[in-house]
Amino acid sequence: MNAGDRVRVERSGTTYEGVLLPSTTADHLVVKLDGGYNVGVDRADADVEILESGVRDVERAQNVGGTSEVAFDDDLPTVSLISTGGTIASTVDYRTGAVTAQFDAEDVLRAVPDLAGRANYRGRVVANILSENMDPDIWTDLAEAVREEIEAGADGVVVMHGTDTMQYTASALSFMLETPVPIVFTGSQRSADRPSSDNVMNAVCAVEAAKADAAEVMVCMHASESDDACALHRGTRVRKNHTSRRDAFETVGAKPLGEVDYETGEVTFRREYTERGAVELEVAPDLEREVELLKFVPGMDPAVLDVYEGKAGLVVEGTGLGHVHTDLVERLGEMVEDGTTVVMTSQCLEGRVCDRVYDTGRDLLDAGVVEGEDTLPETMVVKLMWTLANVDDAAVRETVRTSLAGEIQDRSTPWL
Amino acid sequence: MNAGDRVRVERSGTTYEGVLLPSTTADHLVVKLDGGYNVGVDRADADVEILESGVRDVERAQNVGGTSEVAFDDDLPTVSLISTGGTIASTVDYRTGAVTAQFDAEDVLRAVPDLAGRANYRGRVVANILSENMDPDIWTDLAEAVREEIEAGADGVVVMHGTDTMQYTASALSFMLETPVPIVFTGSQRSADRPSSDNVMNAVCAVEAAKADAAEVMVCMHASESDDACALHRGTRVRKNHTSRRDAFETVGAKPLGEVDYETGEVTFRREYTERGAVELEVAPDLEREVELLKFVPGMDPAVLDVYEGKAGLVVEGTGLGHVHTDLVERLGEMVEDGTTVVMTSQCLEGRVCDRVYDTGRDLLDAGVVEGEDTLPETMVVKLMWTLANVDDAAVRETVRTSLAGEIQDRSTPWL
Numbered sequence: 001m002n003a004g005d006r007v008r009v010e011r012s013g014t015t016y017e018g019v020l021l022p023s024t025t026a027d028h029l030v031v032k033l034d035g036g037y038n039v040g041v042d043r044a045d046a047d048v049e050i051l052e053s054g055v056r057d058v059e060r061a062q063n064v065g066g067t068s069e070v071a072f073d074d075d076l077p078t079v080s081l082i083s084t085g086g087t088i089a090s091t092v093d094y095r096t097g098a099v100t101a102q103f104d105a106e107d108v109l110r111a112v113p114d115l116a117g118r119a120n121y122r123g124r125v126v127a128n129i130l131s132e133n134m135d136p137d138i139w140t141d142l143a144e145a146v147r148e149e150i151e152a153g154a155d156g157v158v159v160m161h162g163t164d165t166m167q168y169t170a171s172a173l174s175f176m177l178e179t180p181v182p183i184v185f186t187g188s189q190r191s192a193d194r195p196s197s198d199n200v201m202n203a204v205c206a207v208e209a210a211k212a213d214a215a216e217v218m219v220c221m222h223a224s225e226s227d228d229a230c231a232l233h234r235g236t237r238v239r240k241n242h243t244s245r246r247d248a249f250e251t252v253g254a255k256p257l258g259e260v261d262y263e264t265g266e267v268t269f270r271r272e273y274t275e276r277g278a279v280e281l282e283v284a285p286d287l288e289r290e291v292e293l294l295k296f297v298p299g300m301d302p303a304v305l306d307v308y309e310g311k312a313g314l315v316v317e318g319t320g321l322g323h324v325h326t327d328l329v330e331r332l333g334e335m336v337e338d339g340t341t342v343v344m345t346s347q348c349l350e351g352r353v354c355d356r357v358y359d360t361g362r363d364l365l366d367a368g369v370v371e372g373e374d375t376l377p378e379t380m381v382v383k384l385m386w387t388l389a390n391v392d393d394a395a396v397r398e399t400v401r402t403s404l405a406g407e408i409q410d411r412s413t414p415w416l
Numbered sequence: 417m418n419a420g421d422r423v424r425v426e427r428s429g430t431t432y433e434g435v436l437l438p439s440t441t442a443d444h445l446v447v448k449l450d451g452g453y454n455v456g457v458d459r460a461d462a463d464v465e466i467l468e469s470g471v472r473d474v475e476r477a478q479n480v481g482g483t484s485e486v487a488f489d490d491d492l493p494t495v496s497l498i499s500t501g502g503t504i505a506s507t508v509d510y511r512t513g514a515v516t517a518q519f520d521a522e523d524v525l526r527a528v529p530d531l532a533g534r535a536n537y538r539g540r541v542v543a544n545i546l547s548e549n550m551d552p553d554i555w556t557d558l559a560e561a562v563r564e565e566i567e568a569g570a571d572g573v574v575v576m577h578g579t580d581t582m583q584y585t586a587s588a589l590s591f592m593l594e595t596p597v598p599i600v601f602t603g604s605q606r607s608a609d610r611p612s613s614d615n616v617m618n619a620v621c622a623v624e625a626a627k628a629d630a631a632e633v634m635v636c637m638h639a640s641e642s643d644d645a646c647a648l649h650r651g652t653r654v655r656k657n658h659t660s661r662r663d664a665f666e667t668v669g670a671k672p673l674g675e676v677d678y679e680t681g682e683v684t685f686r687r688e689y690t691e692r693g694a695v696e697l698e699v700a701p702d703l704e705r706e707v708e709l710l711k712f713v714p715g716m717d718p719a720v721l722d723v724y725e726g727k728a729g730l731v732v733e734g735t736g737l738g739h740v741h742t743d744l745v746e747r748l749g750e751m752v753e754d755g756t757t758v759v760m761t762s763q764c765l766e767g768r769v770c771d772r773v774y775d776t777g778r779d780l781l782d783a784g785v786v787e788g789e790d791t792l793p794e795t796m797v798v799k800l801m802w803t804l805a806n807v808d809d810a811a812v813r814e815t816v817r818t819s820l821a822g823e824i825q826d827r828s829t830p831w832l
Contacts, residue, residue: 132739132776136715164736168714243737243767243790292720295711295733297797298584299552304708307723317711320580321659323548347794351659360548374659378763381713 006052007031011045019056021116030116041113079119079156079210080149081109084142084169085129086162086187112203118265119207122154131162131187136287136385139172143285146173146183150281156182156210158203163187163240163248166219170235171379174217174405175386178282184209185219185235189246198222198246205230205260212267215274216257217405222246223259231256232267236379236407239349252376253350253409288312288388293381295347296324305331313341313384316369317377322346322353323360333367342369343384343400345377370400373408383407422468423447427461435472437532446532457529495535495572495626496565497525500558500585501545502578502603528619534681535623538570547578547603552703552801555588559701562589562599566697572598572626574619579603579656579664582635586651587795590633590821591802594698599633600625601651605662614638614662621646621676628683631690632673633821638662639675647672648683652795652823655765668792669766669825704728704804709797711763712740721747729757729800732785733793738762738769739776749783758785759800759816761793786816789824799823 001007001020009016009031018033029041029048109115109123126145127138146157161169170185177183186206188199198221206220209232219238223231224247233251242248251257258269291313294304305328308314314335318324322344324332332342344364346353352374355361365371372380384400391399402408417423417436425432425447434449445457445464525531525539542561543554562573577585586601593599602622604615614637622636625648635654639647640663649667658664667673674685707729710720721744724730730751734740738760740748748758760780762769768790771777781787788796796816803815818824 130739130742130774130776132735133741134714135741162736164739165714240736240764241766243762243764243769245767248764248767289715290717292716293711293713295709296548297709297794298550298581299705299797299801300708301706304723307720319548320578320656323546323580325549325551326546346659348656348659348664350657351661351664353659358546360546378713381715385715 001048001050002053004054004056005050006055008049008051009041010047010049011041016041017051030113032117073117073120076117076119077155077211078122078153079158079207080122080124080146080152080154081158081160082142082145082149083123083125083160084127084131084134084138084162086131086160086166112200114200114204115207118204119155119211122149122152124149129162131164131166134162134165134169136172136289139169139176139382140285140287142169143173143176143283146177146179147281147283150179150181154181156184156207156212158206158210159183159185160203161185161187163189163221166249167235167238167240168378168382170217170219170238171382171405171407172287172386174235174407175383176283176285177217178279179217180215180277180279180281182210182212182214182276183217183235184232185217186221186230189222189244189248196246198227201227201262202230204265205262208260208265209267213276214267214269215276215278218257219249220260221249223256228262230260230262232258232260232269234406236383236405237376237409239376239378253374284386284390286389287385289385291315291381291385291388293317293377295377296328298325300325300328302327302331305335308335308340310338311340312388313343315343315345315372315377315380315384317345317347318353319347321357321361322355322364322371323358324364326360326363329360329363329367332364332369336368341384341388341396341400343372343380344369345372345375345380347377349376350374370397373401373403375407379407417464417466418470420470420472421466422471424465424467425457426463426465427457432457433467446529448533489533489536492533492535493571493627494538494569495574495623496538496540496562496568496570497574497576498558498561498565499539499541499576500543500547500550500554500578502547502576502582528616530616530620531623534620535571535627538565538568540565545578547580547582550578550581550585552588552705555585555592555798556701556703558585559589559592559699562593562595563697563699566595566597570597572600572623572628574622574626575599575601576619577601577603579605579637582665583651583654583656584794584798586633586635586654587798587821587823588703588802590651590823591799592699592701593633594695595633596631596693596695596697598626598628598630598692599651600648601633601635602637602646605638605660605664612662614643617643617678618646620681621678624676624681625683629692630683630685631692631694634673635665636676637665639672644678646676646678648674648676648685650822652799652821653792653825655792655794669790700802700806702805703801705801707731707797707801707804709733709793711793712744714741716741716744718743718747721751724756725751726754727756728804729759731759731761731788731793731796731800733761733763734769735763737773737777738771738780738787739774740780742776742779745776745779745783748780748785752784757800757804757812757816759788759796760785761788761791761796763793765792766790786813789817789819791823795823 018031021030184206190197217235219233223229295317434447437446600622606613633651635649711733
């Protein structure tokens with residue numbers, strides 16, 4: 001039995017017929033069905049009958065510069081898989097009886113045989129962490145890795161990422177990179193050992209998105225609780241809005257950029273997007289680390305502000321149009337005078353900050369606080385880290401209020 | 417021209433015919449149309465023709481214990497209007513050219529003549545602040561005021577409140593009060609001087625909700641961008657999810673409790689609710705002030721935790737199922753040992769915290785952090801203030817995880 005043979009595979013009462021592809025592992029068979037769909041079957045579970053030998057010319061290629069052993073097909077685009085950790089490729093940790101992060105890119109292909117035949121893969125590991133441990137230094141490493149992958153010929157990049165902090169990392173890469181190819185984040189809300197796992201569909205759709213005629217930093221996750229499509233979200237406008245649902249990720253304040261049909265692999269864009277190759281590759285990966293987020297709530301002790309003294313930047317998540325208790329305004333003004341860039345966002349999450357309507361807002365503007373427009377608070381933290389490291393001091397305030405990567409939406413809202 | 421006269425009023429080309437009601441002000445006429453709907457007309461703009469004198473016995477009553485002069489009708493229930501400040505009854509502040517908070521309950525009736533004829537009103541002012549300046553001490557005052565109003569015979573209470581922090585105050589009263597009548601918060605996203613103002617419809621619907629056969633602490637605000645209905649949200653599950661839209665308020669993770677039809681005034685409940693009179697009035701208005709909220713973001717300096725040392729309570733808004741960077745776990749454990757109650761919630765806002773799935777979560781549980789279930793982070797801050805002041809130390813952790821006022825939803829989510 002060799003790659004290229006036409007086979008009939010039976011597993012658990014279901015029969016698949018197609019051409020055997022070069023499996024990425026010794027454990028799994030990958031069969032290209034006549035409809036073009038690839039199915040992966042655990043060898044241990046499968047009865048295989050060879051129908052015809054060598055019906056298709058497939059070969060097992062050398063490693064392509066990365067750490068993983070992958071199949072190669074001249075007709076297919078090359079997609080780089082970059083692992084950072086997270087549930088999507090995690091394996092069961094028998095030590096503790098629950099799930100822990102542990103994988104490299106080859107593990108991903110082993111876990112998701114359906115990826116075979118869709119692209120040639122380059123694989124590399126940038127980090128292997130739980131996503132709550134994601135750190136701005138890793139965003140910088142990741143941007144450098146993406147640059148290397150694109151320079152090495154990747155037609156698209158898929159970043160495997162834990163879902164907890166995926167939106168922050170996607171924002172970081174949105175600000176750091178001008179990209180001529182798609183950079184697609186994906187992950188999994190349910191581990192692979194659960195029947196409802198979303199890891200296969202999300203990975204498959206992400207690879208299809210990475211092959212698309214686009215050049216955006218996107219998040220690709222389940223569009224609904226159904227297994228029919230993934231939504232594509234702009235990296236700076238996406239938010240994990242549910243702790244556990246598979247369709248937890250949503251574009252805030254707008255429709256998603258588009259979607260990927262799981263069955264056909266077709267990628268459809270519903271909004272304006274940057275086309276593949278429209279811009280040259282450029283990377284500005286530096287970040288200012290001394291940026292914090294403060295979410296205001298009634299009853300907050302004004303002395304809490306003291307801990308942010310001397311920071312380079314502070315993003316405030318205020319109430320409504322962008323307010324905090326009057327008692328905080330003077331102290332914020334002092335921080336601005338001392339060199340801290342203070343940016344106002346809203347805990348409403350949707351809608352634009354506007355500090356020109358009410359007294360408190362005007363006092364905040366007088367104190368030197370910058371309005372974050374309708375940028376999400378979480379995205380604003382990342383943008384401020386990037387802005388303070390990459391823009392002249394004199395241009396920081398203007399940059400905060402200018403959309404760099406779709407983080408500020410058009411003022412199409414008739415109500416403001 | 418006297419109250420009780422049948423009149424024809426013409427204003428700006430529109431003609432109204434009905435019975436003149438005792439207007440609450442010298443500036444406005446209030447006419448009960450034959451359909452039962454009340455319309456308020458600025459006297460200065462109106463041409464009035466008396467069709468028949470004294471067709472209905474209406475009288476102008478004495479003040480009813482409060483600060484406002486109000487009309488009285490034996491056939492109508494009594495609704496208490498309590499002002500705390502905010503846009504709904506604010507007037508244009510010509511000093512600054514924008515809107516500032518400045519009103520009492522009589523001003524509200526002057527601003528919303530359509531309230532006349534729907535109920536007898538008691539009016540009082542508990543505060544006159546911008547809602548970003550709302551303070552837990554005012555929540556205590558408000559609970560006492562509501563108690564007094566109910567004891568004085570109010571069949572329902574409407575709290576006029578700025579929208580910025582309405583959800584926090586509604587949560588506070590939800591925990592502080594066992595109520596036999598509806599307590600309905602309402603406000604306005606657009607000031608009365610704007611053509612798109614929502615103040616009239618919200619106030620009218622709130623009064624109708626306060627008359628309903630229910631006994632819930634609710635928020636009553638525009639259900640959509642249309643002017644046809646207000647949604648009724650449970651006080652502990654509601655969130656201002658848009659900075660400026662009139663339908664900014666949403667019930668998180670569920671449908672609203674019900675709605676009020678603006679035209680008919682009909683109140684419909686869509687979910688289980690407490691019926692009027694089902695419980696006796698009880699008030700527990702004390703709060704522990706030393707409670708703070710910390711929203712975790714990647715890159716956060718662990719030293720930020722130092723500022724919360726010695727606090728009675730800290731609500732953490734973690735990522736995903738309830739995580740923070742591993743570097744923070746030990747410090748949080750020390751705080752718990754030192755007597756701070758640390759509660760984990762999620763910045764996803766929707767969905768339940770579950771710290772038993774991943775290593776970091778289990779470490780947090782080992783460190784003594786309490787899971788906030790699916791309580792909203794903002795609601796959890798208020799609940800923790802209340803719990804620490806009203807429950808024995810030994811019962812605090814259990815109380816945090818027990819639904820007191822609908823803040824924790826049923827575990828109907830099949831995915832967790």
